[in-house]
Amino acid sequence: MTTIGFIGLGVMGAPMAVNLATAGFDVVGYNRTPSKVEPLVAAGGRKVSSAAAAASGSDVVITMLPDSPDVERVLLEEGGVFDVATAGTLVIDMSTIRPDLSRQLAQAGGDRGLRVLDAPVSGGEQGAIDGKLSIMVGGDADSFAAAKPVLDVMGATVVHVGPAGSGQTVKAANQLIVAGAIELVSEALVFLEAHSVDRERAVEVLAGGLAGNAILNRKAAAMLAGDFTPGFRVDLHHKDLGIVTAAAREAGVAIPLGALAATLMGSLRAQGHGSLDHSALLVQIEQLSGRSASN
Amino acid sequence: MTTIGFIGLGVMGAPMAVNLATAGFDVVGYNRTPSKVEPLVAAGGRKVSSAAAAASGSDVVITMLPDSPDVERVLLEEGGVFDVATAGTLVIDMSTIRPDLSRQLAQAGGDRGLRVLDAPVSGGEQGAIDGKLSIMVGGDADSFAAAKPVLDVMGATVVHVGPAGSGQTVKAANQLIVAGAIELVSEALVFLEAHSVDRERAVEVLAGGLAGNAILNRKAAAMLAGDFTPGFRVDLHHKDLGIVTAAAREAGVAIPLGALAATLMGSLRAQGHGSLDHSALLVQIEQLSGRSASN
Numbered sequence: 001m002t003t004i005g006f007i008g009l010g011v012m013g014a015p016m017a018v019n020l021a022t023a024g025f026d027v028v029g030y031n032r033t034p035s036k037v038e039p040l041v042a043a044g045g046r047k048v049s050s051a052a053a054a055a056s057g058s059d060v061v062i063t064m065l066p067d068s069p070d071v072e073r074v075l076l077e078e079g080g081v082f083d084v085a086t087a088g089t090l091v092i093d094m095s096t097i098r099p100d101l102s103r104q105l106a107q108a109g110g111d112r113g114l115r116v117l118d119a120p121v122s123g124g125e126q127g128a129i130d131g132k133l134s135i136m137v138g139g140d141a142d143s144f145a146a147a148k149p150v151l152d153v154m155g156a157t158v159v160h161v162g163p164a165g166s167g168q169t170v171k172a173a174n175q176l177i178v179a180g181a182i183e184l185v186s187e188a189l190v191f192l193e194a195h196s197v198d199r200e201r202a203v204e205v206l207a208g209g210l211a212g213n214a215i216l217n218r219k220a221a222a223m224l225a226g227d228f229t230p231g232f233r234v235d236l237h238h239k240d241l242g243i244v245t246a247a248a249r250e251a252g253v254a255i256p257l258g259a260l261a262a263t264l265m266g267s268l269r270a271q272g273h274g275s276l277d278h279s280a281l282l283v284q285i286e287q288l289s290g291r292s293a294s295n
Numbered sequence: 296m297t298t299i300g301f302i303g304l305g306v307m308g309a310p311m312a313v314n315l316a317t318a319g320f321d322v323v324g325y326n327r328t329p330s331k332v333e334p335l336v337a338a339g340g341r342k343v344s345s346a347a348a349a350a351s352g353s354d355v356v357i358t359m360l361p362d363s364p365d366v367e368r369v370l371l372e373e374g375g376v377f378d379v380a381t382a383g384t385l386v387i388d389m390s391t392i393r394p395d396l397s398r399q400l401a402q403a404g405g406d407r408g409l410r411v412l413d414a415p416v417s418g419g420e421q422g423a424i425d426g427k428l429s430i431m432v433g434g435d436a437d438s439f440a441a442a443k444p445v446l447d448v449m450g451a452t453v454v455h456v457g458p459a460g461s462g463q464t465v466k467a468a469n470q471l472i473v474a475g476a477i478e479l480v481s482e483a484l485v486f487l488e489a490h491s492v493d494r495e496r497a498v499e500v501l502a503g504g505l506a507g508n509a510i511l512n513r514k515a516a517a518m519l520a521g522d523f524t525p526g527f528r529v530d531l532h533h534k535d536l537g538i539v540t541a542a543a544r545e546a547g548v549a550i551p552l553g554a555l556a557a558t559l560m561g562s563l564r565a566q567g568h569g570s571l572d573h574s575a576l577l578v579q580i581e582q583l584s585g586r587s588a589s590n
Binding site: 195 | 476486497547550
């Protein structure tokens with residue numbers, strides 16, 4: 001049986017690990033806050049008390065952590081994953097981190113005989129629960145083929161997009177589009193309210209045409225209800241947009257709408273809304289338009 | 296048999312009128328350039344030589360014209376549609392025009408006993424050909440109910456969104472989201488190219504997650520091929536974004552991304568690209584990023 005060490009059982013990681021256990025994999029979970037391993041244990045997984053213990057003796061190690069420094073520490077620290085994993089182990093980082101760091105980690109892991117992939121995801125908590133994430137994978141083709149049966153349990157769309165770091169680059173593009181789309185939907189919703197249009201019906205018809213997008217389908221109803229329970233927090237999207245703007249700047253790519261969306265997301269966070277769902281961009285457009293918050 | 300006068304048989308109007316004729320309606324078509332009525336005639340419709348002739352004796356009159364002044368002239372001029380249509384006639388303007396003009400036309404038509412609806416569409420030429428447009432309808436509920444069997448032939452999503460003008464308001468919101476979404480996809484595509492990612496595969500995975508939108512589904516392939524054959528011309532989207540920004544300004548609504556997208560669309564047009572498909576926003580991001588055009 002394939003043993004999978006799963007490190008990082010947060011909002012996304014927990015349901016992903018549960019799905020792997022349910023699919024019959026031997027899943028060994030570690031999380032800094034130990035109570036978060038309980039759903040995995042309930043699904044038949046095992047609980048360990050360190051990242052190294054999750055990696056020891058595992059065929060596959062998956063990391064799902066908040067930010068670049070977390071991944072760097074867990075993989076590279078003295079006695080960390082790269083020290084204890086045996087040659088040939090697949091190390092799949094599914095966190096959203098800097099593409100340049102993913103390339104460095106692939107190099108450092110390769111030097112030790114490990115097979116390292118960057119495989120960030122999109123689709124949110126519901127996608128993680130349903131096993132229907134989009135997974136964008138960077139790394140070599142053989143490692144991707146080896147990882148595919150594991151990734152298919154967690155994702156509905158699992159695509160190899162290029163060499164190490166490419167998964168993170170595509171995820172950065174994803175986060176640019178998502179932030180911009182939330183902002184556009186927010187602007188449209190405030191515009192419609194100001195003109196006294198039935199917004200529920202408007203969302204229905206907007207979703208059916210060329211304006212159709214996943215934000216209208218999955219988030220507009222909660223936005224209209226003023227429900228900004230995360231979901232995906234402003235804090236994390238703000239972090240991701242820092243990656244996007246830095247990577248665009250390094251490559252000399254102009255992202256006018258992306259950069260403006262990043263500014264607005266940063267402003268929302270600066271006003272104390274970092275722990276709301278990213279769809280709370282609506283609140284800011286309401287403020288900027290002198291309108292009270294939804295409901 | 297219901298007779299429908301159809302005025303304006305352009306890229307969108309022609310296939311819409313053809314679908315009505317094919318569905319068994321008696322369709323009487325007028326277009327300023329007479330040759331454009333031929334597809335309707337081939338589908339069993341009739342050709343007349345003036346807007347008034349299309350409206351005379353028709354139970355329903357549909358206008359599908361480029362801009363506000365065109366609609367105003369055809370409906371209100373001496374001997375125009377409002378002069379010759381008999382009381383009770385349904386006048387359905389499916390053009391994209393200013394919401395305030397739609398309200399005025401509904402009032403003026405109502406004063407003469409006509410039932411006027413604003414019913415702009417989204418979905419592009421392909422949606423028109425397939426009879427799968429999204430149609431957003433403003434006007435009173437009885438007139439909407441009377442028009443529904445006709446609109447259902449042309450649209451897959453036909454929604455009554457509110458009183459006169461509401462259809463145009465929702466269409467304005469639609470055009471805001473579409474312009475912004477094309478721009479976001481353009482920024483993402485240039486970003487991915489600059490980082491040497493396989494863009495076809497990236498589009499596949501982006502379309503499957505929270506970044507998913509109709510632009511990725513329907514336009515990204517042509518954009519990657521550098522094919523900007525309209526479709527929907529920059530000139531027309533620029534006109535629509537003028538409606539959006541004016542209507543937002545009047546209502547005091549902040550549309551930061553929408554306004555920036557309008558600026559970029561205007562710039563694209565000012566550089567001589569008005570007759571390209573609106574997805575040519577990609578060309579501008581390539582220029583701004585110092586990269587040669589696609590292909």
